[in-house]
Amino acid sequence: MSTHPPRSRTDAEFTERAPAASAQYALVPARTLTLETVAGRTGLHPELVRRFVALGLVDARRDAAGRLVFPLTAPATLARVERLRTGLCLNYASIGLVLDLLDRIARLEAALRRTGARSDQPPWT
Incomplete structure (x- = not known):
C-alpha cells in the first residue's frame, strides 16, 4: 500500500490520454448536410448561407475535404433567420441576439417543465 497521495495528471497528460469529447468514430456515420443541400432546402443562395456561417447565425x-457541412437543424435555423430578417426588419447583429435569447428561453422553459414547477401566471408565449 502506497503512502504517497495520488499524483494528479497534468493538462498535457490528460489531453494525450483522454479521447476528445467531440470525437467521431467511423462506425457511427455523422448525419450532416452539404452546403448545396442546405441552400436548396432553404431557397437561399449558397453565398448567403456562407455569410450566415461567417456571422455565426x-x-x-469543415469536413476532411474542407467543405462546409451543417447539422440537420440548419434549414430550420436559416428559416428562422430569414423570418426575423424579413418579418421584423432586423439586421444580422440583432438577429444573432434574438436567436440567443430565444434559445435561452427555450432552455429555461424546458428546465421548468422538467422540475414540474407551476406558475399562476399564464405563459408569455
Whole structure:
C-alpha cells in the first residue's frame, strides 16, 4: 500500500490520454448536410448561407475535404433567420441576439417543465 497521495495528471497528460469529447468514430456515420443541400432546402443562395456561417447565425464545420457541412437543424435555423430578417426588419447583429435569447428561453422553459414547477401566471408565449 502506497503512502504517497495520488499524483494528479497534468493538462498535457490528460489531453494525450483522454479521447476528445467531440470525437467521431467511423462506425457511427455523422448525419450532416452539404452546403448545396442546405441552400436548396432553404431557397437561399449558397453565398448567403456562407455569410450566415461567417456571422455565426448558423452552425457549420469543415469536413476532411474542407467543405462546409451543417447539422440537420440548419434549414430550420436559416428559416428562422430569414423570418426575423424579413418579418421584423432586423439586421444580422440583432438577429444573432434574438436567436440567443430565444434559445435561452427555450432552455429555461424546458428546465421548468422538467422540475414540474407551476406558475399562476399564464405563459408569455
